[in-house]
Amino acid sequence: MFYLVVILLACSICINIFLIHRRLKHKAEVRYIESKLKAIIDEETSERLLLYTDNNQIKSLLKQINRLLEHNQKTVADYHNVERSIRKMLSNISHDLKTPLTVILGYIEIINNDKSLSTEKMMSLLKTVNLKTLEVLELINRFFELVKLESGDKKLSFSRIDICEISRKIILDYYEILINKEFEVSIEIPEESLFVRGDESAVERVLHNLISNAIQYGSDGKMIGLKLRKDKDNIYIEISDRGKGIGEVHKERVFERMYTLEDSRNSRYQGSGLGLTITKRLIEQMGGSISLESIPFKHTTFTVCLKRINF
CATH class of the missing domain: 3.30.565.10 (Histidine kinase-like ATPase, C-terminal domain)
Incomplete structure (x- = not known):
C-alpha cells in the first residue's frame, strides 16, 4: 500500500511538472509571437512568424497571423504602387497641360500687345490658340473619363x-x-x-x-x-x-x-x-x-x- 501511494504521488508530481513545463513553454511561445509580431509591424518587414510547436491551437493561430501579415503587406505594397502611380500621373499631366497652356498664354499676349499684327497673322495665331485649347480640353476629358471608370461611376450598357x-x-x-x-x-x-x-x-x-x-x-x-x-x-x-x-x-x-x-x-x-x-x-x-x-x-x-x- 505504501509503495502504491509513493508511486501515485510520484506520478502526480511528474504530471504537475509536465503541465507546468508545458504551460511555461506555451507562455514563452506566446511571448515570442508577441515580440516578433511587434518587430514585424514596427520595422515594416516582410517576415513571417516561424515557430516550432506541438500545440495545435498555436499552430492554427500562427497560420492565421501569417495570412493576415501577407494580406497586410500586399495591401501596403498596392497602396505604395498606387501612390507612385498617382504622383507620376500628376507630374505627367502637369507637363502635358503646361506646354499647350504656355503656347496659349504666349500667343494671347502677342495678340494683346502687338498692335502691328496683320489680320492674317492674328488669325493664324488664333487658330493655333484654338488647337492648343482643344488639346488641353481633350486631355482633361480623358483624365476625368479615367477617373469615372476607376471609381465605377461610368456604367456601360451591354x-x-x-x-x-x-x-x-x-x-x-x-x-x-x-x-x-x-x-x-x-x-x-x-x-x-x-x-x-x-x-x-x-x-x-x-x-x-x-x-x-x-x-x-x-x-x-x-x-x-x-x-x-x-x-x-x-x-x-x-x-x-x-x-x-x-x-x-x-x-x-x-x-x-x-x-x-x-x-x-x-x-x-x-x-x-x-x-x-x-x-x-x-x-x-x-x-x-x-x-x-x-x-x-x-x-x-x-x-x-x-x-x-x-x-
Whole structure:
C-alpha cells in the first residue's frame, strides 16, 4: 500500500511538472509571437512568424497571423504602387497641360500687345490658340473619363454587338488618313457576323484608341493591320503595326495611368499616356482582356479578347 501511494504521488508530481513545463513553454511561445509580431509591424518587414510547436491551437493561430501579415503587406505594397502611380500621373499631366497652356498664354499676349499684327497673322495665331485649347480640353476629358471608370461611376450598357460590322466602320473612318500617309493596310474580317456582349460606344472607343495609337506610334513601319478571329468562347481583335515597337521592359507598364515611353515626350510621339489605360479599363468592364506582343520593326500587336455570343 505504501509503495502504491509513493508511486501515485510520484506520478502526480511528474504530471504537475509536465503541465507546468508545458504551460511555461506555451507562455514563452506566446511571448515570442508577441515580440516578433511587434518587430514585424514596427520595422515594416516582410517576415513571417516561424515557430516550432506541438500545440495545435498555436499552430492554427500562427497560420492565421501569417495570412493576415501577407494580406497586410500586399495591401501596403498596392497602396505604395498606387501612390507612385498617382504622383507620376500628376507630374505627367502637369507637363502635358503646361506646354499647350504656355503656347496659349504666349500667343494671347502677342495678340494683346502687338498692335502691328496683320489680320492674317492674328488669325493664324488664333487658330493655333484654338488647337492648343482643344488639346488641353481633350486631355482633361480623358483624365476625368479615367477617373469615372476607376471609381465605377461610368456604367456601360451591354447588348449584342456585331463586332465585324463595327470593325469595318471604324477602319473606314481612317481611310483618308491611311491613304495620305501611304500606309499598307491589311484587313482580315470574316464575311459572317460575329457577336460579342459589350457596350457599343465602349467597343468603338477601344478600336479608335488602338488604331490611332498604331498610326501614331507605328508610322515608321507604314503598315497597319486589323484582324478578327474566333474560337468557341471568344472573339479576338488584333491591331498591329510594324513601327519601332515597345521594349520588353515597357510591355507590362504601357497600360498604367499616364505611363509614356521616353520618346513620347518629343514632337513625333507625343501622347497623354491615358489612351491605353482607358482602353484596358473599358475592356475589363466588358469582361474581356487585352495583351501586347512586340518585336521592333517586325510587328507590334495589341490583341483584345471579348466573350463571344453564339446566337
